[in-house]
Every structure is written in structure tokens, then in C-alpha cells.
Amino acid sequence: MKKREPVHCRVVEKAARDLLKERGVELEDIAKIVYDMQVQYNDGLRMEDCYDSVNKVLEKREIQHAILVGVELDKLAEKKLLSEPLQSIVETDEGLFGIDETIALGSVLGYGSIAVTTFGYLDKEKIGIIKELDTKRDSSIHTFLDDLVCSIAANASSRLAHRLRDQEERLREEERETEHIS
């Protein structure tokens, strides 16, 4: 028997992006949160930088896998297909249930301490689309999804902060080089 080939990364990435869309989360929604979080540290920040950063975060295997697992659990809970007592715990988004945050944190820890503090802040303050997901009144369940969105936004924010510094340092060098020349 031929050893089964692993699922191609393109397939996984497309599935993760499709799931976000299907569950009502557009990349623009996440980019807006990133903008709100980072504009105070970066006057020249443009919305498209935030969008690009969100896009880059979604290229990572770890966040894609987290989306596949988290949204699957939300959808199974909506269809009442989880076993008890897990079904009740996920359905009611119990305060002491932390596996949703644990899964989301997995990828946050990879983006450094700015990502962790931004994640914690967003998870508590629930701004923008995160608030909408958290307060939906219909039968939809977003216990895992809202933490995943916090995670993507936090990672994209941290990524921008690091890139901004890289840019500034390149500028400083160029200035110095120009000074040397003149």
C-alpha cells in the first residue's frame, strides 16, 4: 500500500479561509481591529498594511489548523452533535472552559509578547467583529471562533510592530550612509 500523502498546504489554507468567510468573518473585519490596536504606535499606519498583515498570519500552518479544529467544534455544537457534557459546555461558552483560549494561544505564543498582551486585551474588551460574534442572539455558536479572531488580530498586530521597527532601522542606516557619502 502506498503511504498516504499528507494533505497539501494549499488545501488546508483554502479550507481555513473559507471557514472564516462561511462563519461571517471577513479579513477586513480583522484588519480594522489591527488598525485600532496599532495606530497609536504608528501614525502612518494604513488600513492596507493591516489587511496584508492579517493575510500573512493566515499563511501559517498553526493558525490554519487552529481554525479547522475550532470552527469544527463550533459547528458540531450548533448541530448538537457533541457528546455531553462537552455539548453543554461549548454551547453556553462556560467561563471556566479554557480550551478555546488554549487553542488560540498556541499560535499567539509564536508571535512574541506583544501578541500575547494584545490577545489578552482583545479577549477581555471584545471590540468590533469579536463583540458581534460574542453577542449574537440567534442559535449560532462561536465559542472557539471569537478566540481565533482575537488570535489572528493579535498576531497581525505584533507582526506590524516588529516590521515597523525593521523599517525604522533600515531608514536610520540609509540616513547614515547618505551622511557618509555627502
Place this chain on the structure above:
Amino acid sequence: MKKREPVHCRVVEKAARDLLKERGVELEDIAKIVYDMQVQYNDGLRMEDCYDSVNKVLEKREIQHAILVGVELDKLAEKKLLSEPLQSIVETDEGLFGIDETIALGSVLGYGSIAVTTFGYLDKEKIGIIKELDTKRDSSIHTFLDDLVCSIAANASSRLAHRLRDQEERLREEERETEHIS
């Protein structure tokens, strides 16, 4: 409408313990791993200390929740009830899929650095019941369970190491007190 009461902790704990048993993992199996990991640091270690430590770890909400989620995903994968591509990824226990470890790590990080290094070691060396779960040839799927067992064993090991020190320090104090008296 009355606000729904959260699931009682007794119900959650019983469900988690039942799931381990149902999936073929006895507390004795985990205690044996703990013994193997800790006996080198503690001559007087008894198997029942290891068993008690495993028992205590299973009283924690975080590990109970991790078991509920992880085993649910294993069982759904066995029944081919997960959506693609998640079904294929879990079924084949893909090397770069890390959500199983992320969920297990969530509770490991709570037991300090000895738990983390023991977890990493067990996840690589796969001794005892962890090996059995990992190499089962039938149609059963233990992608999440084997990491959960590593986590429980690692936490119980770290707990023992900390308790051993506490005991030694109490002994030292008593000796000193006796010296003062005599």
C-alpha cells in the same frame, strides 16, 4: 427564562475519567510512566505515590476539559464524522499538525518547567501505554489521546518532584528543631 446553570464539576470529572477508561487507558498505566520518570530522582518512590499524583492531576478542570475535547475529536475521526481536510489530518496524525500537542500543553504549562521537559521527552520517546496508543494497528485513532496521556504523566511527575522537595524541607526543619531541643 432561568439562566442555565453550568455543568457541575463532578459531572465533568466523571466524564473525563470514564473517557480515559473507555479508550483503554487505566490510571495504573499512567502511574507506571510517572514511576519510570521519577524513580531516578527519588529512591524511596512508591508506585502508590505515582498513582495518587495521577489522581490529583485528574481533579484539575483544565485537564478534564482537555480530555473531553481531545477524545471527542479522536472518536469523531474514527466514525469519519469530521469535515475534510480535518478528517484526513487527524486520521493520519500528521507530523506538522500540532493542535493535539497545543491542547495537551495547555495544562502542562501549569505544572512548571519540569512538566514541560517531561512532556517533551515522553512525546518523543513514547514509553509504556503511550507507545501502545501510538502503534495500534486496528482502526482506532488516538491522535489527541496519546498527547493527553503524556500531559497527565508529565504533570504528575512534576507534582511529585515539588512535593518531594517540600517533604525534605519539612524534615530538615524538624531535625533542626530536635537539635535545638536536645
Place this chain on the structure above:
Amino acid sequence: MKKREPVHCRVVEKAARDLLKERGVELEDIAKIVYDMQVQYNDGLRMEDCYDSVNKVLEKREIQHAILVGVELDKLAEKKLLSEPLQSIVETDEGLFGIDETIALGSVLGYGSIAVTTFGYLDKEKIGIIKELDTKRDSSIHTFLDDLVCSIAANASSRLAHRLRDQEERLREEERETEHIS
């Protein structure tokens, strides 16, 4: 040569508590932050519950060690005794330097997801004594200490949330028992 005995836990705990006091942080200051974070979830919360919870958190080895290391680095930086470029990085509390948060996070991860999100929130919002430490205008350096205080407050908050639930569940059981009797 007799093997050197490890430092007794009492000595370590006293040193950690003394350091907090020496650096201007009273347990009451941290308890106030805990109260502000938790009163919204718990009407009957009393300041002394918060104080007790902070006290319990300080009994943990991991947080004691973190305090010893973090405050040592702050004090060395004040005395200009660190090597460059570390001296400049700690002195200016550089935004992309994350070891202060990493050390503080080490113990936060042990208190579950509520601790992590509370830590992130506090690190961003900097309320109470955390704000005071962060904005001191004299030559004192609190690069590590302010994260440590966030960590202690976050851990004590998470501890309270878990205990509150435990209490409620005991109450529910007692009520039920009373119902059965009557």
C-alpha cells in the same frame, strides 16, 4: 565534600516578599487591582478575599523565583551594572524587548486562560500601582517589576474566579441535599 543543601523555601519566599516591599509594591496595591478586575463577576467580593488570593499566589515557587530574577535585573540596571547592549535595552524598557513579559508569563500560564487574558489586559491598560511603576519619573527602573505585578494580579484574579465557582457548586449541592431531606 557534603552536597550543598538547596536554599530553603522559607528563605526564598521571604526574599521575594521583601523585594516587592523594597521596590514600593504593597500587597494591598495588588489586591486593589484584583478587586477591580473581579468585582464585575462577583457582587459579594470583599477586598480581603483579594488580599488573601494575592498572598496565596506569592506562596508559589515559580512566582518567587520570577521576582528574584526580575527585580535583580531592574536593580542592576539602576546601578548601571548590566553589560551593553542589555543595559540600554532594560533602562529604556524597549517596546520589542519581551523577556520581562516572558518571565512574568511563565507563572501566568500556570493559572489558566483567565490569568492569561487578565495579564494581557493589565499589561496594556496598566491600572493602579502598575501605572505608577510604569510612569515613575525618577531614576528608578521597573522594566521587570511592572510585568511581575501584572502577573501576580492576574494569577490572583484567576484563582478567585475558580474558587467562586467551587463555592457555588458546593452551595448547589447543599441546597439539593436539603431538598431531599425535607
Place this chain on the structure above:
Amino acid sequence: MKKREPVHCRVVEKAARDLLKERGVELEDIAKIVYDMQVQYNDGLRMEDCYDSVNKVLEKREIQHAILVGVELDKLAEKKLLSEPLQSIVETDEGLFGIDETIALGSVLGYGSIAVTTFGYLDKEKIGIIKELDTKRDSSIHTFLDDLVCSIAANASSRLAHRLRDQEERLREEERETEHIS
């Protein structure tokens, strides 16, 4: 007063690399560990791939900062310049002291679950240069450095595993494209 510019990343990176060398750790030593850990999963692995991967890991801010802090503490302990009881704890590399692992783990968590399990394994098995650092008989202290080396090796290993998969997937695509053409 002009706001002080942050230390340039080139300066930080050079300092971190110089410290490793100064403390007796060559990149080749770490590359050898990476090779030993990854060759079992990758027949065609060459030593220079491992060296390159170690090199790339050392370009990351987080690991550079961890090296600056960890080696500073080791050196201060050698010179008996830490306050008690921290001096004794670091000097004897106490088993329950975990801040060394916490600092090292900070960057490991950023490289995904393979990095975490490899880190745990290396920290327990202590192969190659890690063993040498751990068993040095002279007055040198490497309490933090040995965990840092575990971290760099674990991160470089995880990086290689992810890159290997990326390569395989590109190959698969090229094959398919060739099939379509012919």
C-alpha cells in the same frame, strides 16, 4: 531632550552571537545536535542545512534577547555578583528553579509543537555540547546557557521539519504540472 533611539538590531544580534562564542558554544556544536535530532525524519539532510537553520534562528529578536539576559545572569553568578538567595540558586542550578527554562521556552513556543517536544527531550537527554556545558567541572556556570542551547537547537530542528514539508509539497506540484504537460 531627544528621545533615545533604541539599540539597533545589528548591535543586538552581534552581541548575542559574540556571547555564545565567548561562552564556548560554536554554531557547529548546535548544528550537530540539530542533525542528530532530524536525520531520522530526513535521509538527505546535510550538516550545512542544520548550520543554516541555526543561523536563521539566531536572527530572531526574541532568541537574541534571551541570550543577552541568560548569559548575563550566568556571568554575574560566576563573579558572585548576584544577591542572595538568587546567587546560590543559580550557582547550584537548583532542580526546582525554572526561570532558565522559562526564558528559553519563550522563543521555543514560537516555533510550534515540534520545537516544544524537541526542547523537552534535549533538556532531559542533554546531548553533545549541552552535556558538556552541564557537566563542566571548573568554576564556570551555565545554568541559563544550557537551556538556551536546547532552545536554539529545538527551534532550528522544527524549522527544518517545516521547510522539508514545504519542499516536498513544491515537488509534488511540479510533478503534477509535468504530468499535465506531457
